[in-house]
Amino acid sequence: MGDRLKNKVAIVTGAGSIGPGWGNGKATSVLFAREGAKVFAVDINLAAVKETQEIIQQEGGDCSVHKTDVSKSDEVKAMVDRCIDVYGRIDILHNNVGITTLGGPVETSEETWDHAHAVNLKSMFLTCKYVLPYMEQQTGGSIINISSVGAIRYPGFSYAAYSASKAGIMGLTKDIALQYAEKNIRANTILPGLMNTPLVTASLKKAYGDADIEKIIAQRDAQCPMKKMGDAWDVAYAALFLACDESKYITGIQLVVDGGLVCKFS
């Protein structure tokens, strides 16, 4: 166990994983706990987040779980109140929840557009809305919002609702970073690239079926300058740096975690 987050309380949203293996939120929760944080792990899927809690507790860490749909205002408020009841403070808000959608404006229904924006973007507005007053009282905090390189680059197919909502996260985070800079509350965005997580495997299976999955994973590996997709721990270690005091003079940035992908011409 390390102590980079000793005495800190961290809310992690989407702290479960939609399938077997390590999602970004699950790995980040476990890493935060390994570094001494008390983790308030939130997910719409209670069974998934309980798996994360079990891992943390087996390693001797501290983790409480809460079932919340982060796109719903009343549920987010109740989640933040519960974290304060349990731990008395909130030092880190790690907004990890995100869902993917495929298609351009013609193929995307209004419902899909609204749902993607509610889950990917409005959720972060809501968690910040209810967490910031506590961070202000405590005179400090770190907010980490998970966007995607899809917000700044075209991946070769259209996923308009996803990329627009992920781009919105960068605007929201920049605004919070500047509004709260004097109050010692930092807000930063992480842009993961092609990461091999259960979310990606599930989306690929939905789009291409089981048969082609190995082939498509190999193609995605080949697209990366390092010839391999990243994994959930790459995102988790970036989040740890932004969460802890080592990054105390860093706010408003967009940290790309993609093995050099966005530097390529194509």
Ligand SMILES: NC(=O)c1ccc[n+]([C@@H]2O[C@H](COP(=O)([O-])OP(=O)(O)OC[C@H]3O[C@@H](n4cnc5c(N)ncnc54)[C@H](O)[C@@H]3O)[C@@H](O)[C@H]2O)c1
């Ligand atoms: N994996 C990648 O390649 C990649 C690339 C870029 C960005 N990202 C971003 O990383 C983030 C997490 O990805 P992951 O791989 O850990 O995903 P994941 O799907 O494995 O985990 C996300 C968790 O969020 C939960 N969730 C979904 N909707 C929710 C809601 N409304 N309220 C509360 N919880 C909800 C799910 O139940 C799941 O447990 C997402 O924001 C995603 O867009 C991933």
